Structure formats: C-alpha cells, structure tokens
Amino acid sequence: MMNTRIYFCALAAILTCSALGETAYAQSEDESIQPYWRQAPSRQLKAPITPSCPEYIQKGEWKYRSDEGIHEWAISLTPTPCGRYIDVSEIGLMFYEIVLKFGQSPYWHNNRGVINQLICHAKNAREKPEWNLEPFRPYVGSVITEQARCNPLTPNPDPDFQ
CATH class of the missing domain: 1.20.5 (Single alpha-helices involved in coiled-coils or other helix-helix interfaces)
Incomplete structure (x- = not known):
C-alpha cells in the first residue's frame, strides 16, 4: 500500500x-x-545507418570449448561474405542480428564483452573462417580486448565504457 x-x-x-x-x-x-524537447537540433542530424548486407551471419552454433584449460560455451559464427567486410559502423546492426538469432540461449550473457569481441574480429580477424564469441570472457573494453587478440582472460574490475 x-x-x-x-x-x-x-x-x-x-x-x-x-x-x-x-x-x-x-x-x-x-x-x-x-x-x-521542442527546440530544433542545433546541428545537422546524421543519416541513419543503412544496412549494406541483407544478412550478416550465414550460420552459427553453440559449441562447448574444452581446450587450453577452458571449459565453457561459445557461439561459433560464420559471417556472410558481405558481413565479413562491413564497415565497423555497421557492427551494431550485425550484433542486433546475432542477438535475435542466438540471444535466447541460456549461454548468452555479457553483451558488452561479446560486442567488444565482435568488433575485434571485424577489425582484426576478418579472414578467420569462424568467429568464436565467448560470453564467459570478461568485459575489459575494446582496447584490452584487441590487445588480447579478441580473447581477454583477466577481468578489469572498472574498465572505461568503450
């Protein structure tokens, strides 16, 4: 009451x-x-991002990883040829498709860490046949994720939002 x-x-x-x-x-x-809320914007608004691919992910499956002392689930993604070569500005659209297709899994969590891994793959590992995104890896920000070759292991208790 x-x-x-x-x-x-x-x-x-x-x-x-x-x-x-x-x-x-x-x-x-x-x-x-x-x-x-009634004022006109003080500068020109950016045009919305238009998807350059009809689909970004060709296939994906959850795999249990038991290598290098790791025993966790990862989503193994195969980007479409178009999705493999998108500009980094479209990562949000690709991530949205990934979440729609695979985000209902009980293994899915840690959005910020996963999107940092996705950005890292799109920038540095485009030619890898499969991109493994691993929700168990800690969120450490995009810079440290790239320094760890997309596979951070050591948590950073208070990373800047990147």
Whole structure:
C-alpha cells in the first residue's frame, strides 16, 4: 500500500510540474524561449545507418570449448561474405542480428564483452573462417580486448565504457 501511495504522489508531482512548465512557457512573452524537447537540433542530424548486407551471419552454433584449460560455451559464427567486410559502423546492426538469432540461449550473457569481441574480429580477424564469441570472457573494453587478440582472460574490475 505504501509503494502505491509513493507511486501516485510521484506521478502527481510529475504531472503538476509538467503542467506548470507548459503554462510558464505558454505565458512567456519571449517566443524564442522553448522547452528543450521542442527546440530544433542545433546541428545537422546524421543519416541513419543503412544496412549494406541483407544478412550478416550465414550460420552459427553453440559449441562447448574444452581446450587450453577452458571449459565453457561459445557461439561459433560464420559471417556472410558481405558481413565479413562491413564497415565497423555497421557492427551494431550485425550484433542486433546475432542477438535475435542466438540471444535466447541460456549461454548468452555479457553483451558488452561479446560486442567488444565482435568488433575485434571485424577489425582484426576478418579472414578467420569462424568467429568464436565467448560470453564467459570478461568485459575489459575494446582496447584490452584487441590487445588480447579478441580473447581477454583477466577481468578489469572498472574498465572505461568503450
């Protein structure tokens, strides 16, 4: 009951402040003063990224890795010929496709670490037949991921968001 009361009080405060803000702006004599959500952007917006590939991933399968002292699951991906040579600006689109196709697996976690591994493969290992993305590897940022040849092992407790 207490949480419901707090919720409604917070909602009432937000609505009251919103209404007051609208009134204050509407009554302003200076029409150039606009709330930030009504202002036009101060610079040209970037065009949306258009996918250059109809599909980025040709196939993928979860494999249990038991080599080099590692006993974990990894997703082994084969990029399409087009996906193998995309610009790094399209990595988000490729990652989105990977998540749609394979993200429902119980082995899927650590999005930030996995996307750093994906970027590393796209930049440095394009010719590898399969790209192994390993959710068990720690998120350490893109620079350290690349220094570790896409396979970081040592966690960094507080990496910069990269």
